[in-house]
Amino acid sequence: MRRVTGCEARANKPPMSTKPQSLLKKHLLKKVWDAHTVCELPSGQTQLFIGLHLIHEVTSPQAFAMLRERKLGVRFPKRTFATVDHIIPTDSQIRPFQDVLAEAMMVELEKNCREHGITLFDPASGQQGVVHVIGPELGLTHPGMTIACGDSHTSTHGAFGAVAFGIGTSQVRDVLATGCLAMEPLKVRRIAIDGKLGRGVYAKDAILAVIRRLGVKGGVGFAYEYAGSTIEAMSMEERMTVCNMSIEGGARVGYVNPDETTFEYLRGRRYAPQGEAFERARAWWQSMASDAGASYDDEFALDAKAIAPSVTWGINPEQNLGIDEKLPSPQDVADEARASIEEALAYMQFKPGQSIEGTPINVAFIGSCTNGRISDLREAAAVAKHGKVASGIRTFVVPGSRAVAEQAEKEGLPEIFRAAGFTWREPGCSMCLAMNPDQLVGDEICASSSNRNFKGRQGSPTGRTLLMSPAMVAAAAIRGKVTDVREILG
Amino acid sequence: MSNSKIERVQGRACVLHGNDIDTDRIIPARFMKVVTFDGLGEHAFADDRKQAKGDHPLDREAFQGAQILIVGKNFGCGSSREHAPQALMRWGFHAFVGESFAEIFAGNCAALGVPLLVLSHADNTRLMDSVEADPAQQVTLDVARATLRYRDGEIQGKIAPGMQRQLLDGSWDGVAVLQTAGAAIEKTANALPYASNYAK
Incomplete structure (x- = not known):
């Protein structure tokens, strides 16, 4: 029987995709994946470093309890950020919340963040909001990053050219404890949408049209790369709407290659690099975009004119x-x-x-x-x-x-x-x-x-x-x- | 620290028909207002069961005590909530057999040491028919061979290679495995331009 081993057991990296890839032309997923690979695990999975870990009140309390049970700390508290969104009332957010269960979850999140030195964007901070709304608006989400959160709509952050995906609570524990996840390789399907969306037709309609055509399980095992003139013309917020619903098509990851729209959105945001650092960041972000001529495991095209409300x-x-x-x-x-x-x-x-x-x-x-x-x-x-x-x-x-x-x-x-x-x-x-x-x-x-x-x-x-x-x-x-x-x- | 090796799951099976069964159905969101997973088992498929008025597979007498749940395509789609496999595990299921599984659900099952065996449509249908006709039969899932033995024979299925290895060598505990990388984690992190906020 095999000994339980991790990283040190294997030095050779097997190819990420079953398809041969050109040595020079890579898509964004491959570049981000490679940059974040700690090692290949004996299971054949990749140990991937997670650059940004977002947590919220519903899927994190059990993960912190597991850490406590094992006497483990949070390995990268400065790369971990929390907010409260799922259970928070929207009529009055005055504490204590009327719902005692919601209040208990809020208290637990506050305690866990305090104990582990994690920044919490609670209502008092003036920055609270839905986790996938505040990450981008605070400038936490960067191109070329890996991002995980115990929420399936983490794919939203892919709008920036990040590789972002939802995880379960045991994996939240893994990221808290080690800053890493064991990941199965992903294939990439390039989805090109070209043309101008009609009047009264929005990003939401575009992603619903994609899911209608490819199905709710069509994306299992794939990352979706959204491309084409329709996507390029979209604002960051529209791209977020598209990437957000990748998981509804079965794809755990969806992304758009970073471009000037991305960089201009990030400029000046609280956690975005400033001044000269911004220019260095921009060069790196640009370098992480898919190369022209990169090969994909699958491709799909959609005409924007065919999309109705x-x-x-x-x-x-x-x-x-x-x-x-x-x-x-x-x-x-x-x-x-x-x-x-x-x-x-x-x-x-x-x-x-x-x-x-x-x-x-x-x-x-x-x-x-x-x-x-x-x-x-x-x-x-x-x-x-x-x-x-x-x-x-x-x-x-x-x-x-x-x-x-x-x-x-x-x-x-x-x-x-x-x-x-x-x-x-x-x-x-x-x-x-x-x-x-x-x-x-x-x-x-x-x-x-x-x-x-x-x-x-x-x-x-x-x-x-x-x-x-x-x-x-x-x-x-x-x-x-x-x-x-x-x-x-x- | 390592977990136990999971080589087989043996027992009776329960048949749940339908494709694209999402995690909101497996555990409705209102039951997630908890800070532990304890007690989730009784709420598995709460709304579906209520509407079926006792005729849901989980409530049928013949399927009580089943260890293996047989499902259709894309089982566990939607929300990433680990509460879904936790609830089913606490109900008593220790393996899932079906035509396909949603990716995040599969990742959660791997982290819990719960095998997922994927069968062809034809094999899965045959298995469902057999178990429904004879729910008392013993079913054995063999992880190493990715097979399922039942009354009418043995079916060859597939288990994702990563999950299969993790189950067999007891390395499905993520923390234990990932920690062995040691300082290589910080080395990878520090090589990333954003780690220094692009200082160089």
Whole structure:
């Protein structure tokens, strides 16, 4: 039987991908992977150094407990940052939280951060927010980094050309204790989107279109590299929306090669390098981008003109449609797909062949790590200006962070939302996963700018979620039903 | 410190039909307002079970005490919550067999020493049919050979090579393995330009 060994057992690095790679032309994933490889493990996995570890209150307490049990410390406390987002209430964030369980989790996070010298961005810091919103806005997220967090939407940070992925709690423990993870090799699929997105079509629609075509399991084993003129023309916030939902397509990692848009976003941010260091950083960041002519394990192309404002109709993000399309019928598809469609139609209480447009809604949620940034709120406000929330619709506009909320206030967005009858809340994950009091009731239908339409996702075991862009959510709130935002924008 | 070697999982099996079963269904978010994993087992598939009114596979008399859960495609997709495999493990499952597994879920299972065996659609369907017809049968998952022995014979499956090695040599405890790198970790870290905030 083998002795339990780690790093010292093997010196030779096996190739990362099964495909032969040109010696000179590498994609970003390979460059970042190589730069962070501590060694190849006897298991065939790579011991990868993690450059930035983000933690939050839900998936870290057990990891700290495991450290305590083994009398271990945090090896890289200065590369570890914490915030509170999942359980935080969005009506009042005054302590103690009314929910005693939420308060207990908050206390635990504070204790763990204090004990281990980890910076915590709590509400009092003025920097609290959804972990994937604050990392970039503080300038913690850099191109060429490896980033891990006990949250599957860590892929968001890939927008900067970082290799960023979600992990479970035992792996949070591993990163806390060693600064490293044991990782299986990843293949890379280059997804090229070219052309100009139409009016009323947003980054959210682009990623929903990708997931619809490649499926919710199409990305398993792959990192997605998003490229093409559509992606290049996107702002950092739009790129974050795209990368955020990589995991909904099965890809644990999604990234965009860093470019001038990336560098200009980072310039001047709190944790970004300043002055001459910024110029040195920029040169290194640039060098980490995929080389022209690098080879990929797979490639996929999509025409931006083919993307319409999209809405999910079922119980996973692949089950989405252009606003002018009809729901599928189980008899139109092969055996295996039939069961999924039948299950989704039954849960959603929808009929085959019906239009998604015109579906009445009960709740509208604008926010989340997918679409809770300032540009998302601006787009939604631009629609909200055109009307009033339809009667009987509950609304939640939840900024992704305190900084987003403050910027929105400067721009007068809360007034626009309030005048239209929307409720403006405090920052947090809120109704994306409903771990706080913001939840659906019964079989309510929610027009949601979040990322998952799973059964029961928004807090009610029978609640129904329709994913769409923030502008489409605002349109649905105003009309009381799923609406083509282009009609309102004129 | 090393963990125990996991060479086989043996016992009865439980069949759970359906593809793309996400971790929100395995453990709804409201049960994650906890600071330990203790007690999660009873909430496994809480909402699905409630709606099935006693007819969910986890509640069926014939599947009580099962050690192995047989699932479809893309099991464990969605949220990275380790609470999902923790809940299933605490329910009593010590291995999963299916057509495919989501990546983060697979990583969590590896860290917990829970084998995942991947079978072809045809083999998986045959196995599900057999176990449903005869839930009392003994099923044995052999990690080294990546096989599953059941009443009707033996099926060749696949276990991700990394996971397979970790289970067999007891190196599925990440901390123990990763620590052996020692100062090589700091050496790798310090070579990265951002470690010094691009000072040089």
